[in-house]
Amino acid sequence: MTGVQETGAAATPPASDEVAFGVDVGGSGIKGAMIDLRTGAMIDSRIKIPTPSPATPDAVAQTVRAIVDRAQWDGPVGITLPSVIRGGVVRTAANIDRSWIGIDAVSHFRDALGGLDVRVLNDADAAGLAEDRFGGAADIDGVVMVLTFGTGIGSAILNHGMLVPNTEFGHLEVDGAEAEKRAASSARTREELSWKKWSAEVSRVLTAIEDLVNPDVFIVGGGISRESEKWVPRLTNETPVRVATLHNTAGIAGAAITSVASAGTVPR
Secondary structure, rough: OOOEEEOOOOOOOOOOOOOEEEEEEEOEEEEEEEEEEOOOOOOOEEEEEEOOOOOOOHHHHHHHHHHHHHHHOOOEEEEEEEEEEEEEEEEOOOOOOHHHHOOOOHHHHHOOOOOOOOOEEEEHHHHHHHHHHOOOOOOOOOOOEEEOOOEEEEEEEOOEEEEEEEOOHHOEEEOEHHHHHHHOHHHHOOOOOOOHHHHHHHHHHHHHHHHHHHOEEEEEHHHHHHHHHHHHOOOOOOOOEEEOOOOHHHHHHHHHHHHHHOOOOOOO
């Protein structure tokens, strides 16, 4: 298959309960790697293949199969989708083909992977699991809210390591408008907002979430988090805000955690 990108040669995975495999399905690329469950770090090279267009269930599943085969992995696999997943069934489709809606993703990927044990979860939830266990909230034993700022606002909430799946705080109405219409990274670009004005919008959104959830900490991610020094210090909400640390590996690590964890738990 063309378009495969690696940072090193694939190796046969070590036989260990401390290693798992995650695949993160995105709008532009599908990425997979073996993850050390003690640290969240990739054990071998990340394998990336461009997301097929159209990103139909069969096309995506075959791409995931190519990644798993390339890694020579034959154990459980965790897979993210940019979708609400309930009972293994896809309920929404963002940046993948709408023919996914109604598909039993667990059975679909299991068949494509020759019967391997498969877990499937929302991509923001996967990033939240990884940040809670390995990243910016690793020292927090409480309620963690992870928000990713991009085209929209992705969200994940964990209570003492237990994931509450499929939250959509980006669609929360804040002063008459959706949160992500106000405060997504795309809103800053679209409205040509200064960092000061955009951080004020982010503060309004975080304050509205505080009123509902009262988390112990916010973890903010997305590409714009790499410029956190320009806006995080300007935030005026009460809850402490930390910057995500795992960046592009968060989805893969969260998927790997899910492949071996039970029903969203994150043993610490």
